[in-house]
Amino acid sequence: MPWRPSSDRLPLWDWVRARWAAEFPDWPVLTGGCPDGAWSKGTAVADALTRTSARTVIVADADVWTPGTSAAVDEVLAGRARWAMPHALVRRLTPDATLAVLDGAPLDGQPTVETHQGMPGGGLVVVARDVLDGVPMDPAFTGWGQEDSAWALALTTLAGPMWRGTADLTHLWHPPALRRSRSVGSPESLARFRRYVAASGRPDEMRRLVAEFCPTPLEGSPTVYSYRNANTGDEVEYEQPNARLEMLPNWTRIAEPAPEPEPVERPAKSASKDAWLEYARSLAEESDLEGLTKDQLIDRYGKEN
Structure with a gap:
C-alpha cells in the first residue's frame, strides 16, 4: 500500500489495516513511502516491493475496501489473467458515513457522495510479480492524478x-x-499521461516509455484470452474478452500455460538446509520435505544425476 501518514487519513488506514488482518491474516501487508516533498505513488509502490518476494502482489490504496479481492487473486494465480481488478463500481462514502464505519457500523448500505465506474488501474489491482517488475507504476507522476490510468494503459x-x-x-x-480539477492533477501529469495514450496498443513504443524508469520492460506478446468449447474441444484466442463466449455455457476461458520455472542449481554440501529444501522442491512435490534433516535431503537429492 502506498502510504504517507497524515492526521486526516490515519483513522482510515487503521480501519483498512485491521480489515486486511481480519480477512486475510496470512497475507503480509506492506506499506511503501517516498521521500519528503512531492508525493509519488509509483515511488511508494516500488519502495514496498523491496520488502517482498511474493509472486502475486495486490497494489491497494489505503482508504478502500472491496469484498472481491479473493476472486481477482484467483484469476491471476490460475493464469487466466496477468492482472486483475475485483471491482466494477466505486462507492464514495459521505463524511458522516465514513465516521459511522470507523465507529463500527457495517460498510454495506452506507450513503455515498457518488457512485461511479472504477477507473482501470485505480483503487485495488492484483498483478503477477513478473508483470509488475516489467510494468511498474511510473514514479514521474507526482501529486494526485493520472498515474493509475497511465499504468492501466501500460499493463494492457x-x-x-x-x-x-x-x-x-x-x-x-x-x-x-x-x-487542478476533478480529472486532472497537474499540467505536467496530464502531459505525461498523453504520452501513454499515444503509446497505447503499440508495445515497442510503450516499452521505450517504460524504459525511462524501468531497466527491464516486460518483453514478449501481451496475454490473449483463450476459450475452449466443451462440446467440440475447439480453442480460439482473442486480444480482448469475447462477451458472447463469456456468456455461453459451452465455452470456458482457459488459463495460459504456466511458465517453466527457473532451474535451481544443486547447492554445495556445505550450504544451508534452506538451500537444500529449495533445491529438493524444484525436483519433487513431496509433502514431507520439511521433516527431513539436511543430511537426509543431501542423501536423497544430492546425487549428480
Whole structure:
C-alpha cells in the first residue's frame, strides 16, 4: 500500500489495516513511502516491493475496501489473467458515513457522495510479480492524478487485458488532495499521461516509455484470452474478452500455460538446509520435505544425476 501518514487519513488506514488482518491474516501487508516533498505513488509502490518476494502482489490504496479481492487473486494465480481488478463500481462514502464505519457500523448500505465506474488501474489491482517488475507504476507522476490510468494503459499494452470482477469498491471519505480539477492533477501529469495514450496498443513504443524508469520492460506478446468449447474441444484466442463466449455455457476461458520455472542449481554440501529444501522442491512435490534433516535431503537429492 502506498502510504504517507497524515492526521486526516490515519483513522482510515487503521480501519483498512485491521480489515486486511481480519480477512486475510496470512497475507503480509506492506506499506511503501517516498521521500519528503512531492508525493509519488509509483515511488511508494516500488519502495514496498523491496520488502517482498511474493509472486502475486495486490497494489491497494489505503482508504478502500472491496469484498472481491479473493476472486481477482484467483484469476491471476490460475493464469487466466496477468492482472486483475475485483471491482466494477466505486462507492464514495459521505463524511458522516465514513465516521459511522470507523465507529463500527457495517460498510454495506452506507450513503455515498457518488457512485461511479472504477477507473482501470485505480483503487485495488492484483498483478503477477513478473508483470509488475516489467510494468511498474511510473514514479514521474507526482501529486494526485493520472498515474493509475497511465499504468492501466501500460499493463494492457504489454501484459494484456485485465480481468475485471463485479464487486463494489468502497472509498472512505477524506479531504481531497490538491489538484487542478476533478480529472486532472497537474499540467505536467496530464502531459505525461498523453504520452501513454499515444503509446497505447503499440508495445515497442510503450516499452521505450517504460524504459525511462524501468531497466527491464516486460518483453514478449501481451496475454490473449483463450476459450475452449466443451462440446467440440475447439480453442480460439482473442486480444480482448469475447462477451458472447463469456456468456455461453459451452465455452470456458482457459488459463495460459504456466511458465517453466527457473532451474535451481544443486547447492554445495556445505550450504544451508534452506538451500537444500529449495533445491529438493524444484525436483519433487513431496509433502514431507520439511521433516527431513539436511543430511537426509543431501542423501536423497544430492546425487549428480
